[in-house]
Amino acid sequence: MPLPLRDYFKDLLAHYGPQHWWPGESPFEVMVGAVLTQGAAWSNVEKAIRNLKAYDLLDPGRIHELDEDTLALAIKPAGYFRVKARRLKNLVAWFVVRHGADVEKLRALRPDLLREELLEVKGVGPETADSILLYALGIPSFVVDTYTHRVMTRHGLAGEDTGYDDLKETFERALPRDAALYNEFHALIVAVGKEFCRPTARCETCPLRARLP
Ligand code: SF4
Known part of the structure; x- marks a missing residue:
């Protein structure tokens, strides 16, 4: 039954x-939020995202080029900021290097394969991967x-x-x-x-x- x-x-x-849901102005902002929200209250994630916007860093290319320590400082309000900076860098490197920071390229992939790719990114677990698929990309996962x-x-x-x-x-x-x-x-x-x-x-x-x- x-x-x-x-x-x-x-x-x-x-x-x-x-x-x-999900409060975010772009798919990339939702991807970033999905990493920052790991073990954090959403109000603190919002502060971290506000920082990124204030420093004009909410951009795949800029985060990819940025050194990890500076990124960690910018996202400090989200907690576990050093770990999250590394995870965010990993996710963004995958997005930029493998997919040209192109959301439409992600959407064009087979969802199960895309999920596997996301799970291969260090620091991205199933909840983060599915949050990205569903809330950033609109894929039913x-x-x-x-x-x-x-x-x-x-x-x-x-x-x-x-x-x-x-x-x-x-x-x-x-x-x-x-x-x-x-x-x-x-x-x-x-x-x-x-x-x-x-x-x-x-x-x-x-x-x-x-x-x-
Ligand atoms: S509190 Fe939890 S267990 Fe109780 S009715 Fe609500 S959902 Fe069910």
């Missing part, structure tokens, strides 16, 4: 309304995170040890292949995860309480 994930989506959308895992396990739709790819596949099998739907659904899961499905669950008032087993 197909999982009732569309009903989860309807409940969440009715409660929260559209989330308008469902993004999974800690909130997704928590909601799914608490509702008996996944096991504690269900891994990233299995969870992603569960969503992609249950839903039509639709980037707008994946975009909104992931954003709504983050919203419910932050407000209700916290380490201590707040089920009494949660919009998904009727879906509990």
Whole structure:
């Protein structure tokens, strides 16, 4: 029997309304944000992106040429800034050297091969890769995170040890292949995860309480 994930989506959308993700003025800005947001609050990512814009650095060629220390200072508000500077340089090097910093070239590739390429970039894990595919490029690749895992396990739709790819596949099998739907659904899961499905669950008032087993 197909999982009732569309009903989860309807409940969440009715409660929260559209989330308008991902805030970013260009695909490249979203790519940068996908690296900076690793383990960081979005408000801090915004500060780092504001810095990059203020120094006129939000450009693939400029970041590619920039030394890592200067980049690290510019993105300091996002935390783990030295690690993230290296990761960002790796991602941008791949984008510039391999694909000529051309977003359309990325979109023209086979999505599964593009995902593999992204996962080969040091510092890009599945969540970052799928965020880039979905939110920067509009390619339907469902993004999974800690909130997704928590909601799914608490509702008996996944096991504690269900891994990233299995969870992603569960969503992609249950839903039509639709980037707008994946975009909104992931954003709504983050919203419910932050407000209700916290380490201590707040089920009494949660919009998904009727879906509990
Ligand atoms: S808070 Fe409770 S009802 Fe809401 S998603 Fe988590 S487990 Fe489900």
